[in-house]
Amino acid sequence: MTTYEIGNPDSIQLDQPRESRQAPGERSKALAGLRPVLGKHAGLMLAFALVVVYFWMTQPIFMTWANISNLVASNSVVLVLAVGATFVVISGGLDLSTVSATTLAGMCLGFVLADGHSFVVALIAVLLAGVALGLANGILIAWVRMSFLVVTLGTMTIYSSLAQVSNEGATISVFSAPGFAPLMTFVTGRLGPIPYIMIFDVVLALIAGAVLRYTSYGRSLFAVGSNQEAARINGINVTRVMLCTYVLAGLAAGIAALVQVGRLSGASATTDPSLLMAVLAAVLLGGTAFTGGEGGIFGTVLGVLFLGVITNGLTISQVSAFWTGTVNGGVLLLAVLISTGRDRGWFTRKPRTVITGDQVLAPDAPEAPEQQRA
Amino acid sequence: MTDQHGPTTTTQPLIRVEGASKSFPGVRALDNVDLTIHAGEIHALTGENGSGKSTLSKIIGGLYTPDSGRIYVDGELVSIPNPAVALEHGIVTISQELTLATSLTVAENIYLGRLPRTRLGIIDWPRLKADARRILDRLGVHVSPTTRVSSLSIELQQEIEIARALSTDARLLILDEATSSLSETATDRLLTVVEELAASGVAVLMISHRMPELYRSATRATVLRDGALVGDVPLPETTEEQLVRMMVGRDLQDYFGSRDVEPGEVVLEVQDLETLDGSLKPTSFKLRKGQILGVAGLVGSGKTELGLALGGVLPSRGDVIVNGYTAYVGSPREALAHGIGFVPEDRKGQCILPGRSVAENFALSWMQQLSRLGVMQLGVERRRVESSMERYGVVAASSGVAISTLSGGNQQKVVLGRVFARGCEVYVLTEPTRGVDVGAKSAIYRLLQDLASQGAAIIIISSEIPELLGMADEIVVYHQGEIRGRFGSDDFDEEAVASVAVAGRVHAKAS
Numbered sequence: 001m002t003t004y005e006i007g008n009p010d011s012i013q014l015d016q017p018r019e020s021r022q023a024p025g026e027r028s029k030a031l032a033g034l035r036p037v038l039g040k041h042a043g044l045m046l047a048f049a050l051v052v053v054y055f056w057m058t059q060p061i062f063m064t065w066a067n068i069s070n071l072v073a074s075n076s077v078v079l080v081l082a083v084g085a086t087f088v089v090i091s092g093g094l095d096l097s098t099v100s101a102t103t104l105a106g107m108c109l110g111f112v113l114a115d116g117h118s119f120v121v122a123l124i125a126v127l128l129a130g131v132a133l134g135l136a137n138g139i140l141i142a143w144v145r146m147s148f149l150v151v152t153l154g155t156m157t158i159y160s161s162l163a164q165v166s167n168e169g170a171t172i173s174v175f176s177a178p179g180f181a182p183l184m185t186f187v188t189g190r191l192g193p194i195p196y197i198m199i200f201d202v203v204l205a206l207i208a209g210a211v212l213r214y215t216s217y218g219r220s221l222f223a224v225g226s227n228q229e230a231a232r233i234n235g236i237n238v239t240r241v242m243l244c245t246y247v248l249a250g251l252a253a254g255i256a257a258l259v260q261v262g263r264l265s266g267a268s269a270t271t272d273p274s275l276l277m278a279v280l281a282a283v284l285l286g287g288t289a290f291t292g293g294e295g296g297i298f299g300t301v302l303g304v305l306f307l308g309v310i311t312n313g314l315t316i317s318q319v320s321a322f323w324t325g326t327v328n329g330g331v332l333l334l335a336v337l338i339s340t341g342r343d344r345g346w347f348t349r350k351p352r353t354v355i356t357g358d359q360v361l362a363p364d365a366p367e368a369p370e371q372q373r374a
Numbered sequence: 375m376t377d378q379h380g381p382t383t384t385t386q387p388l389i390r391v392e393g394a395s396k397s398f399p400g401v402r403a404l405d406n407v408d409l410t411i412h413a414g415e416i417h418a419l420t421g422e423n424g425s426g427k428s429t430l431s432k433i434i435g436g437l438y439t440p441d442s443g444r445i446y447v448d449g450e451l452v453s454i455p456n457p458a459v460a461l462e463h464g465i466v467t468i469s470q471e472l473t474l475a476t477s478l479t480v481a482e483n484i485y486l487g488r489l490p491r492t493r494l495g496i497i498d499w500p501r502l503k504a505d506a507r508r509i510l511d512r513l514g515v516h517v518s519p520t521t522r523v524s525s526l527s528i529e530l531q532q533e534i535e536i537a538r539a540l541s542t543d544a545r546l547l548i549l550d551e552a553t554s555s556l557s558e559t560a561t562d563r564l565l566t567v568v569e570e571l572a573a574s575g576v577a578v579l580m581i582s583h584r585m586p587e588l589y590r591s592a593t594r595a596t597v598l599r600d601g602a603l604v605g606d607v608p609l610p611e612t613t614e615e616q617l618v619r620m621m622v623g624r625d626l627q628d629y630f631g632s633r634d635v636e637p638g639e640v641v642l643e644v645q646d647l648e649t650l651d652g653s654l655k656p657t658s659f660k661l662r663k664g665q666i667l668g669v670a671g672l673v674g675s676g677k678t679e680l681g682l683a684l685g686g687v688l689p690s691r692g693d694v695i696v697n698g699y700t701a702y703v704g705s706p707r708e709a710l711a712h713g714i715g716f717v718p719e720d721r722k723g724q725c726i727l728p729g730r731s732v733a734e735n736f737a738l739s740w741m742q743q744l745s746r747l748g749v750m751q752l753g754v755e756r757r758r759v760e761s762s763m764e765r766y767g768v769v770a771a772s773s774g775v776a777i778s779t780l781s782g783g784n785q786q787k788v789v790l791g792r793v794f795a796r797g798c799e800v801y802v803l804t805e806p807t808r809g810v811d812v813g814a815k816s817a818i819y820r821l822l823q824d825l826a827s828q829g830a831a832i833i834i835i836s837s838e839i840p841e842l843l844g845m846a847d848e849i850v851v852y853h854q855g856e857i858r859g860r861f862g863s864d865d866f867d868e869e870a871v872a873s874v875a876v877a878g879r880v881h882a883k884a885s
Contacts, residue, residue, distance in 0.1 A: 214752065216745035223738055226727035233687060233724055234739035234792070235710040294729050 048306045055313035072198045075308035077256045082282040083208045084252025086300045089283050091245045092225040092292025093148040099276040100159035101253035105129040106260050107163045110172030110267025119182040127254040134250015142242035160271040175265040187262035209297040226293025281332045386449045388413045388577045394443030396429050403429040405601045416578040418588045421598035421621050427581045431548050435467040436460035464545030468552040472531050474523050481506035481519035484538045509537045514563045548579045565591050585614050599623050630844030631823040638663030641831040642800045647692035654679040655855040661831045668846030669835040671875050676855035681804045681835045685709050685716025696799050715798030719805045725789040726777050733759040733773040736792045766791035767817050783814025804835045839871050853878035
């Protein structure tokens with residue numbers, strides 16, 4: 001630093017230009033493996049472990065294979081929907097209609113099965129129904145460019161109402177339908193000790209994770225969610241990405257309907273309102289940001305398991321089911337509070353370099369600090 | 375320039391900053407800088423973009439807290455943690471960024487947060503209107519106090535912003551590039567008012583790199599470069615040339631780099647291109663291989679819209695011919711496919727994926743090249759990203775860190791590098807060096823020179839005329855949606871370019 005004499009500007013000498021003031025960081029290998037994923041979810045995993053250990057200690061039945069199988073099976077619908085919702089949330093949107101779409105697609109499945117069609121026909125029908133319901137959302141949101149909240153709020157009510165209309169509110173029992181047997185095997189059968197449905201959940205999560213990570217669609221999805229305008233300007237077909245995303249969410253609803261109807265042996269016309277909350281809470285807990293452009297399947301799976309374990313643990317602890325909502329809601333708020341705190345640095349103890357007041361009040365300050373204004 | 379503005383050396387300085395430092399992730403924006411301003415003094419703070427001027431003024435204005443350093447007001451050590459405290463000390467900032475509530479009226483904006491009230495606690499509209507009218511008259515702004523701000527031009531909005539600052543009892547007025555969107559007459563009126571204020575004892579910190587303004591009003595100048603203090607010199611005794619050398623710190627020729635290339639065949643031909651919303655009127659020009667075309671103009675002149683139209687972002691009609699083939703630029707995707715690499719103006723809003731990694735940000739426009747049947751070739755991607763980081767001089771801990779942790783200069787190198795590495799026929803770059811420090815700026819200029827030497831055709835759309843003068847072979851100047859001036863490299867003249875940009879024509883040269 002040089003200060004020039006007043007009135008003698010000729011004393012100016014030029015410093016050598018400095019090329020760059022950035023600290024030369026080491027350039028390590030791109031994209032490390034699992035470590036960042038685990039690091040990001042460390043808090044949730046720790047909480048998950050604590051809850052598991054608690055129920056394990058207090059309820060011996062908790063850690064039995066029967067209970068674990070039951071836990072996984074009873075949370076499969078949430079898991080499938082949460083995987084679909086993860087895609088939507090990464091894109092920066094939200095699909096409120098997903099549970100209603102499951103109900104409506106389930107009714108379709110019920111009618112097709114009750115009509116005596118084979119399982120394959122029923123399978124195609126329910127998946128197509130899911131895709132169609134998702135496509136309706138996608139067209140309105142991606143093409144017509146309506147707000148995703150308005151569209152999915154609208155379709156949420158429409159889908160659940162249509163489900164009621166279709167059979168005048170009554171459940172369609174499919175237990176004795178000829179096409180139901182394979183579905184029954186799918187939801188209750190086992191490969192050795194492992195339920196098919198558990199294998200299915202794992203495979204689904206792996207496929208979804210791979211799509212996000214290794215396909216150009218997955219990468220475009222993150223780009224669109226992170227900054228839609230930047231994605232568009234760099235040649236990404238935003239409309240197509242958004243459309244695909246809502247169609248995938250619809251497909252997830254179709255798959256969920258399959259599991260749902262299989263587990264209940266019938267297609268119920270009523271939509272369980274707490275299911276939507278469970279799906280969205282699992283996605284949020286898993287660290288997928290509702291602002292878009294961030295998140296992943298691993299977190300969502302962890303979120304589903306976490307909420308599932310709590311519900312299951314409370315049930316076997318014979319706590320009234322009325323409390324489940326309170327506990328789940330509390331856990332969600334706590335988790336978000338913790339992650340908010342982490343973003344704002346509440347837990348990192350670092351020197352408070354940003355506050356000038358500290359320097360001002362430092363004992364070496366020559367001027368009397370008491371003269372300071374309040 | 376009058377003498378009574380000079381500081382009376384016997385009195386306590388109104389404000390004194392000692393050893394102020396401030397770092398942002400990756401950049402030391404301000405490094406141990408001192409600044410002293412006396413009451414009644416008009417003090418210029420100058421330096422290149424990214425030299426730390428705005429950082430220093432934001433520290434004084436309470437928008438940033440310094441990492442270290444002391445601030446004295448009237449000799450008393452103070453801390454200014456937020457703008458409200460700055461206001462208590464009588465420190466008022468007028469910045470180039472507008473902070474108006476556009477749906478409210480002019481008068482409400484001027485007295486925002488301190489509207490006069492009657493004894494009943496109801497807003498005293500007659501007084502509000504009268505007070506606002508008085509302030510506006512003083513500035514010579516002919517706007518009704520009851521007009522909605524949203525219906526005013528940007529220039530008038532800037533004047534409302536100034537009126538608001540004047541309506542407070544400022545002791546230190548900070549003008550942070552406040553004249554950048556004002557016409558000559560409005561600038562003249564503002565400077566007259568500022569000089570009056572200074573004569574009545576108000577201190578003024580004027581941040582500007584417009585030399586004529588500095589030499590007209592200021593009595594001292596503090597020059598910053600790369601975040602460090604270069605000097606504190608009297609004006610007008612220090613000549614303009616000396617001041618510029620202090621600011622730039624190197625020969626301009628080195629700064630912009632050079633290229634040795636004869637423009638080749640025509641790559642881009644634009645015929646009667648206009649935007650559907652009318653912001654760009656039919657415009658035609660040609661661009662050759664190895665040529666850099668500079669595009670100048672004020673905000674709203676159509677220069678930004680030209681870029682948006684060529685990039686397929688803004689709906690347009692007319693012919694865009696690349697290498698003899700008509701390119702349909704209906705969407706950014708099509709523009710890219712036709713070899714037009716467009717970089718928009720707003721880095722944060724239109725270019726980067728803030729939470730995503732450097733690698734993903736690089737690969738954003740390579741997606742089609744990198745995917746085989748919809749699957750990303752991650753190995754190829756990693757190699758390309760690493761070689762691009764090297765080639766375009768991106769400094770980051772790794773390609774896996776979020777781009778938002780990088781300095782503005784490094785972010786900009788990623789944004790430009792991804793388009794360069796994609797390989798295009800024509801590059802349309804809007805404000806390629808905005809918000810970038812001097813070192814990175816020079817590095818970007820070199821990249822552009824290299825690119826042109828290798829035969830690329832480049833359009834630089836910039837509000838920094840010196841940058842265009844230093845880089846371009848030809849400059850076109852937009853005014854009110856049309857090209858109003860064309861300058862070949864032989865008749866480059868900063869004042870003439872600026873005058874066409876502001877007034878749409880070249881003024882008769884005044885002494």
